[in-house]
Amino acid sequence: MSQLRATKPGLLVCAAICVSVFLYVRVPNREESEEEPTHPAVVGCGFYPDELCSALFEGKEAALQIAKFCKTPHGLEILARFRTAGNCSRISQALHFMSRPLSAEEGNFSLAYIITVPKELATFVQLLRAIYVPQNVYCIHVDEKAPKKYQTAVQTLVSCFENVFISSKRQKVANTGFTRLQADINCMKDLVRSKFQWNYVINLCGQDFPIKTNKEIIHYIRSKWNDKNITPGVIQPPNTKSQMSQSRPESTPEGSIYVSPNKIFKDKPPHNLTIYFGSAHYVLTRKFVQFVLTDIRAKDMLQWSKDIHSPERHYWVTLNRLKDAPGATPNAGWEGDIRAIKWRNEEGKVHDGCKGRYVGDSCVYGPGDLPWIIRSSSLFASKFDSSTDPTAVTCLERRHRRQALRQAEVPADPHWRFQQRSHLNAKLNR
Structure with missing residues (x-):
């Protein structure tokens, strides 16, 4: 009983906040307050109920406020x-x-x-x-x-x-x-x-x-x-050419690695390829993947990419602009x-x-x-x-x-x- 009395004020504060916030979420026409509510430190608020998520998808300010202090330890x-x-x-x-x-x-x-x-x-x-x-x-x-x-x-x-x-x-x-x-x-x-x-x-x-x-x-x-690759990107813009300089891998004391660009510029690409700049993300056909693994231009491009900055943003889109590549989109842009x-x-x-x-x-x-x-x-x-x-x-x-x-x-x-x-x-x- 003594423990309950000791925690009762805090529980009342938290309960009041939760009730008032959810009343706001439930009543969409209520006038929004610009002030952030004061609240006790909160460890967890369950597994994020669907009601709260629904309000967040709608952009309800009250839901955003409760999400700020309801932090369930992840996972x-x-x-x-x-x-x-x-x-x-x-x-x-x-x-x-x-x-x-x-x-x-x-x-x-x-x-x-x-x-x-x-x-x-x-x-x-x-x-x-x-x-x-x-x-x-x-x-x-x-x-x-x-x-x-x-x-x-x-x-x-x-x-x-x-x-x-x-x-x-x-x-x-x-x-x-x-x-x-x-x-x-x-x-x-x-x-x-x-x-x-x-x-x-x-x-x-x-x-x-x-x-x-x-x-x-x-x-x-x-x-x-259908039967085409998706590699958004365009011919390399002038402002990215400086990023094509050679790069070198470096390590942190913790073992993480990152890439640091040098000031030495890279030689011309193999097979006189036109270099494109685009997304590192892709959707590729199986035939194109087989092309990447076997075509001499793809292999030489991979070797050439070993010491340039962010090669993943050049490699896929450049190869997909080759007219004879399976599923190629030579005239595509950022689509x-x-x-x-x-x-x-x-x-x-x-x-x-x-x-x-x-x-x-x-x-x-x-x-x-x-x-x-x-x-x-x-x-x-x-x-x-x-x-x-x-x-x-x-x-x-x-x-x-x-x-x-x-x-x-x-x-x-x-x-x-x-x-x-x-x-x-x-x-x-x-």
């Missing part, structure tokens, strides 16, 4: 299920993985994914289960410098699925640079050699998350890019809605500003960016950082699963659905 529920589930059947069910194609159309159209795994296991689980269906195939690149415990956990999960495997060749990977490009090439070799017959390959990293369902991705490819990204220099023109925070030239999304993200026609959105603010991905994941099940042409197994939450569990930080 606790996911990790708990992963560690206690036991055998593979229980793991896949506990983590809500799909176990059958959701339609005949999807079952007959296989996608391959190349995933450079994030630093956190829970983030990887969320990304993989969002895009996982048994008819697709997934090559996972685990950074060579990742802790052994993490590598073991990823291997444990991957081994539960026949169509998911770890790349046969690992290396240290920087966010940009040749190591990132080589990691994709390594996975492409594994995918071509695998027993799975896939139609297109898509590359993802740990900061990506899907906006569209598997069915919607297939419809987009078939309707606008291709692959990623929804808020670039700093496009604020006020393409988007309404970053509601999370800018890191470098691009936005790391926060809950306030959700309305813009779900309005996007892109297949995926980037960037997210669930370790600092899991709300955005958590809400997107729940929305994505509901859409997939709504579009399904087969009965849903019970474990495909996420647990429904309609309440807020507030805990005081003491």
